[in-house]
Amino acid sequence: MQILIFINVAVGTYYFMSVMQTVLHRYYGHKQRIRAVFEAHAIRHHGQYPPSKLQTEDFVELESHALYYYGIPIVVFLAISYLAFGPLVTTAYMVGVLFTFVWHYYLHRQYHLNESSLDRYAHGHAQRLSP
Ligand SMILES: [Zn+2]
Numbered sequence: 001m002q003i004l005i006f007i008n009v010a011v012g013t014y015y016f017m018s019v020m021q022t023v024l025h026r027y028y029g030h031k032q033r034i035r036a037v038f039e040a041h042a043i044r045h046h047g048q049y050p051p052s053k054l055q056t057e058d059f060v061e062l063e064s065h066a067l068y069y070y071g072i073p074i075v076v077f078l079a080i081s082y083l084a085f086g087p088l089v090t091t092a093y094m095v096g097v098l099f100t101f102v103w104h105y106y107l108h109r110q111y112h113l114n115e116s117s118l119d120r121y122a123h124g125h126a127q128r129l130s131p
């Protein structure tokens with residue numbers, strides 16, 4: 001039973017983080033609510049990768065310091081999770097958070113590379129969508 005709880009929380013955290021990342025991208029990455037996040041993402045990252053040039057030979061690291069802002073809600077949810085549900089759920093939550101970061105970082109890198117290791121799965125979809 002505990003393994004099912006662990007898997008459900010970890011997978012649920014992944015989907016929750018994915019939705020939150022999408023929402024935060026639009027509401028903070030593209031609006032001047034937090035200046036450092038807006039500059040790192042909308043100005044520098046999208047400046048480096050405009051819709052007309054989404055791929056480069058090497059991935060350009062520009063916004064990693066802005067990721068620290070994601071740490072604030074993550075730590076708040078971690079504290080709530082520990083106080084309300086204990087160590088099993090909190091550990092599953094942390095696994096879900098870590099997997100989300102690693103997987104999304106990998107996908108984002110591959111998205112911007114001229115020769116992505118994921119191209120073999122494209123099956124003729126040469127046109128990548130604008131982020
Ligand atoms: Zn990007």
Ligand SMILES: [Zn+2]
Nearest residue numbers: 025029046131
């Ligand atoms: Zn964006």
